[in-house]
Amino acid sequence: MTVAAKPQKIRKSSYTRDLLERLFSTWNARIGTFIIVVIALACIFADVVAPYGYNDMDFANMYSTPSAQHIMGTDNLGRDIFSRLLYGGRYSLSLGLISTIIGNLISIFLGVLAGYYGGKVETLIMRFMDVYSALPGQLLCILVSTAFGAGFQNTVLALSIQHLPGGARMTRAQILKERSMEYLEAAESINCKKMTIMFRHLFPNVYSPLLVGATMEIGSNIMMAATLSYIGLGVQPPTPEWGAMLAEARAFILVYPHMIIWPGVFIALTVFSLNLLGDALRDALDPKLRK
Amino acid sequence: MSEKNQTFLEVKDLTVIYTANKKIVQAVNHVSFSLKKGETLGLVGETGAGKTTIARSILRILPDPPAKMLGGEITMDGVKISALSEEEMRKIRGGKISMIFQDPMTALNPLICVGDQISEGLMLHSDISRDEARKKAGEMLEMVGIPASRYVEYPFEFSGGMKQRVVIAMALACNPDLLLADEPTTALDVTIQAQVLDLIADLQKKLHTSMILITHDLGVVAQTCDNVATVYAGEIIEYGTKKDLFLNPCHPYTVGLFDSLPSMVGDEERLKPIAGLMPDPTDLPQGCKFNPRCPYATEKCRSGEVPNFEVSDGHFCRCWKYAKEAI
Amino acid sequence: MEPLIEVKNLKKYFKVPAGINHAVDDVSFTINAGETVGVVGESGCGKSTLGRTIIHLQEATDGQVLFHGKNVTHVEGNDLKQLREKMQIIFQDPYSSLNPRFRVERTIYEPLKNSGRFKSKEAIRQEGQRLMDLVGIDERLRSSFPHELDGGRRQRVGIARALALNPEFIVCDEPVSALDVSIQAQVLNLLMDLQDQMGMAYMFVTHDLSVVRHISDNICVMYLGQLVEKAPTRELFRQALHPYTKALFSAIPSTDITKPFQRVQLKSELTSAINPKPGCRFAPRCPYATEACAQPQKLEEIAPNHFVSCCRVKEVN
Numbered sequence: 006m007t008v009a010a011k012p013q014k015i016r017k018s019s020y021t022r023d024l025l026e027r028l029f030s031t032w033n034a035r036i037g038t039f040i041i042v043v044i045a046l047a048c049i050f051a052d053v054v055a056p057y058g059y060n061d062m063d064f065a066n067m068y069s070t071p072s073a074q075h076i077m078g079t080d081n082l083g084r085d086i087f088s089r090l091l092y093g094g095r096y097s098l099s100l101g102l103i104s105t106i107i108g109n110l111i112s113i114f115l116g117v118l119a120g121y122y123g124g125k126v127e128t129l130i131m132r133f134m135d136v137y138s139a140l141p142g143q144l145l146c147i148l149v150s151t152a153f154g155a156g157f158q159n160t161v162l163a164l165s166i167q168h169l170p171g172g173a174r175m176t177r178a179q180i181l182k183e184r185s186m187e188y189l190e191a192a193e194s195i196n197c198k199k200m201t202i203m204f205r206h207l208f209p210n211v212y213s214p215l216l217v218g219a220t221m222e223i224g225s226n227i228m229m230a231a232t233l234s235y236i237g238l239g240v241q242p243p244t245p246e247w248g249a250m251l252a253e254a255r256a257f258i259l260v261y262p263h264m265i266i267w268p269g270v271f272i273a274l275t276v277f278s279l280n281l282l283g284d285a286l287r288d289a290l291d292p293k294l295r296k
Numbered sequence: 297m298s299e300k301n302q303t304f305l306e307v308k309d310l311t312v313i314y315t316a317n318k319k320i321v322q323a324v325n326h327v328s329f330s331l332k333k334g335e336t337l338g339l340v341g342e343t344g345a346g347k348t349t350i351a352r353s354i355l356r357i358l359p360d361p362p363a364k365m366l367g368g369e370i371t372m373d374g375v376k377i378s379a380l381s382e383e384e385m386r387k388i389r390g391g392k393i394s395m396i397f398q399d400p401m402t403a404l405n406p407l408i409c410v411g412d413q414i415s416e417g418l419m420l421h422s423d424i425s426r427d428e429a430r431k432k433a434g435e436m437l438e439m440v441g442i443p444a445s446r447y448v449e450y451p452f453e454f455s456g457g458m459k460q461r462v463v464i465a466m467a468l469a470c471n472p473d474l475l476l477a478d479e480p481t482t483a484l485d486v487t488i489q490a491q492v493l494d495l496i497a498d499l500q501k502k503l504h505t506s507m508i509l510i511t512h513d514l515g516v517v518a519q520t521c522d523n524v525a526t527v528y529a530g531e532i533i534e535y536g537t538k539k540d541l542f543l544n545p546c547h548p549y550t551v552g553l554f555d556s557l558p559s560m561v562g563d564e565e566r567l568k569p570i571a572g573l574m575p576d577p578t579d580l581p582q583g584c585k586f587n588p589r590c591p592y593a594t595e596k597c598r599s600g601e602v603p604n605f606e607v608s609d610g611h612f613c614r615c616w617k618y619a620k621e622a623i
Numbered sequence: 624m625e626p627l628i629e630v631k632n633l634k635k636y637f638k639v640p641a642g643i644n645h646a647v648d649d650v651s652f653t654i655n656a657g658e659t660v661g662v663v664g665e666s667g668c669g670k671s672t673l674g675r676t677i678i679h680l681q682e683a684t685d686g687q688v689l690f691h692g693k694n695v696t697h698v699e700g701n702d703l704k705q706l707r708e709k710m711q712i713i714f715q716d717p718y719s720s721l722n723p724r725f726r727v728e729r730t731i732y733e734p735l736k737n738s739g740r741f742k743s744k745e746a747i748r749q750e751g752q753r754l755m756d757l758v759g760i761d762e763r764l765r766s767s768f769p770h771e772l773d774g775g776r777r778q779r780v781g782i783a784r785a786l787a788l789n790p791e792f793i794v795c796d797e798p799v800s801a802l803d804v805s806i807q808a809q810v811l812n813l814l815m816d817l818q819d820q821m822g823m824a825y826m827f828v829t830h831d832l833s834v835v836r837h838i839s840d841n842i843c844v845m846y847l848g849q850l851v852e853k854a855p856t857r858e859l860f861r862q863a864l865h866p867y868t869k870a871l872f873s874a875i876p877s878t879d880i881t882k883p884f885q886r887v888q889l890k891s892e893l894t895s896a897i898n899p900k901p902g903c904r905f906a907p908r909c910p911y912a913t914e915a916c917a918q919p920q921k922l923e924e925i926a927p928n929h930f931v932s933c934c935r936v937k938e939v940n
Contacts, residue, residue, distance in 0.1 A: 210722070
């Protein structure tokens with residue numbers, strides 16, 4: 006080893022840059038991000054990318070298997086499956102994303118309150134969550150969708166409340182781990198407001214595992230959205246949501262399996278890539294690996 | 297068995313590096329020392345000086361990677377243990393050599409009762425039946441001042457000092473020839489520390505064990521050790537008997553360590569800390585590793601290795617200040 | 624002269640599964656402006672809780688804390704905010720006491736912002752830079768994160784944060800016990816220099832007797848939540864009277880190898896302050912304990928300003 010004198014570097018370290026560097030040094034993250042970005046971009050620019058409109062019917066080519074004209078074939082009404090998948094992705098992806106964000110905002114808020122204050126506040130919130138979680142999440146979704154009727158907004162509502170107890174519990178557990186750190190007492194002693202301590206001091210130190218959870222939750226919410234549509238409670242036809250497409254295709258599963266395979270592949274790919282990304286994120290956020 | 301006054305453990309030219317983020321950390325640099333049967337050597341130094349790494353390389357429990365033993369020879373009782381196979385080493389670990397770790401909380405398995413943790417080690421290293429091992433483990437507990445009736449209790453039922461006693465009992469159960477004690481009392485309160493130090497000293501006398509005691513507390517060294525080595529940035533910079541080091545410390549770093557302690561007698565207005573900080577281990581200074589912090593540093597100190605000078609019989613110091621005495 | 628802080632019969636109890644932990648039990652002492660009171664004791668003796676209760680990080684169970692003669696035991700709202708600016712704390716662990724996500728600068732600016740004393744961002748920045756100069760944080764380290772600093776430097780950041788609000792009183796909760804000796808000396812010198820310059824009072828909580836001897840004017844010795852001895856530093860080191868203090872002094876390994884070690888060996892270990900019996904809590908370990916020790920003990924003035932809580936103090940010494 007050479008022991009040459011190093012010039013004193015004044016490096017302004019950046020947490021985010023450091024994190025991204027570590028994240029994208031893994032193939033998991035690269036592949037996951039690549040797939041999800043390609044799918045998302047294709048869906049966002051479906052107007053440009055898709056060869057047909059989502060409701061354009063080609064009666065000459067009903068039930069056609071993949072061909073040069075329709076790369077993924079057409080469905081029972083002669084609609085191009087590829088185009089429908091791209092337009093449908095707009096609904097599926099935004100359902101997953103929006104419901105995850107809303108759900109997490111609520112559950113994190115409750116979890117931070119419960120974890121930071123403890124005592125009565127904690128008992129109140131956590132016991133409520135216990136009662137809440139007595140209902141299986143999927144059943145709850147179905148219940149909400151049935152009660153409020155199908156449609157995009159109600160599906161978002163149904164999906165976002167599904168993970169509340171789990172999210173709140175996980176947030177609380179993370180807060181409790183960090184609760185005994187002295188910098189919180191220090192913040193209190195320099196007259197920081199409670200809300201500041203909770204959400205500016207405490208939360209940034211515990212969000213990493215929650216972020217990992219949320220990433221994977223998007224995937225599971227997309228699946229649940231598809232499930233709801235499949236049983237007719239989610240987004241309604243002719244809107245081409247992926248789950249709704251599965252539902253429409255189920256009648257033809259034995260005769261024209263391509264109709265059901267392609268939406269399945271899209272759902273699986275999206276969920277898979279989100280899980281890959283979540284996994285990589287977990288590793289990258291691991292404080293033990295921090296420089 | 298070697299005779300008394302014969303060298304029992306010899307470490308020659310030990311060099312260990314760590315690789316972290318493509319940078320090389322020179323944890324231990326050409327360290328040599330020897331230890332006689334029944335003697336205690338104190339390794340003193342600050343956090344990150346490489347004391348623990350020295351002990352771990354003797355026991356060959358360095359995590360590899362990132363650690364790597366580049367060179368050096370460790371001979372114990374005529375056996376070159378640095379050349380033994382992993383299989384043979386496993387027999388020595390916990391048998392002939394054992395180690396006491398700093399934190400008694402993590403050294404014990406919380407799910408196994410303390411007696412069984414001791415007897416398991418016994419059965420692994422000597423050819424005795426379960427019943428015999430249990431009996432011996434009970435005796436060991438008694439020896440460290442814990443009633444044998446507490447054999448069946450679990451670690452959480454013991455206080456910190458008691459746990460450290462259990463750890464000591466575990467380490468001494470197989471009558472080791474060499475005990476490596478890594479900050480054995482740092483986690484304990486002073487009154488408990490006093491008990492534990494006395495206990496170790498008593499047992500050492502009884503079992504005639506050699507010991508290497510790693511600590512940053514000069515008071516603990518004064519109380520327990522025969523010889524002392526000051527470790528700085530992976531090097532032994534001063535070595536001598538306890539008298540040599542405490543009454544006539546030579547290396548500016550050793551002197552600085554003594555000076556930065558608030559004294560228990562006399563009055564001093566201000567403490568005299570050593571200027572500066574420990575050097576970056578990935579980027580050690582040229583020449584004497586201490587030169588950037590040393591008040592006496594000259595041009596000579598800034599280049600080339602500093603040889604070991606013998607200040608007086610058996611008292612070595614790596615500092616050019618003592619060059620003429622050596623010649 | 625009116626003392627800066629007067630602690631009167633302060634109690635802090637915690638409910639734990641095994642009963643009630645008398646962490647601080649009936650402790651009284653005073654701190655004058657500009658002086659340092661050392662609080663010594665082993666882990667679990669309640670010395671940290673005492674400090675935190677005085678500065679309102681924890682609510683007192685009973686007793687009083689007077690600040691400038693005014694009862695501030697249960698202040699709230701704006702009064703509490705003002706009081707906190709006058710009473711600050713430096714923590715033991717320089718690793719957990721700084722928010723890992725905040726740059727050094729942000730940690731220092733925060734109390735300044737909260738105080739509302741500064742009109743502009745620029746004023747905050749200037750004051751923050753002044754503070755960092757004061758405690759010796761190099762310019763190039765000011766936008767680093769805590770994990771990029773070593774223990775001594777982090778502790779300097781903690782000190783600057785405590786100084787930011789111009790306190791009159793600082794609780795130093797083992798500020799040097801996590802540091803290496805050479806760094807420890809640097810930080811102790813800094814603390815003493817700052818006191819000379821700014822004249823605040825310290826309550827110095829530690830288990831290290833040599834440190835407390837060096838920095839304190841008066842010393843309180845605590846054992847399981849109770850004050851067992853209090854005296855001016857010189858007096859205490861000249862003649863410790865309580866059996867526990869004696870044992871504590873004798874247990875410190877001295878670096879003076881010319882004198883043989885004479886230790887008062889204590890039986891067994893620290894019990895706990897959970898549901899304690901009345902009477903001397905040290906009695907089970909005390910070599911001099913008799914039946915009289917089962918009675919509640921009172922702090923008595925044995926020599927001028929030298930208080931001891933032991934019924935056998937005369938016989939023992």
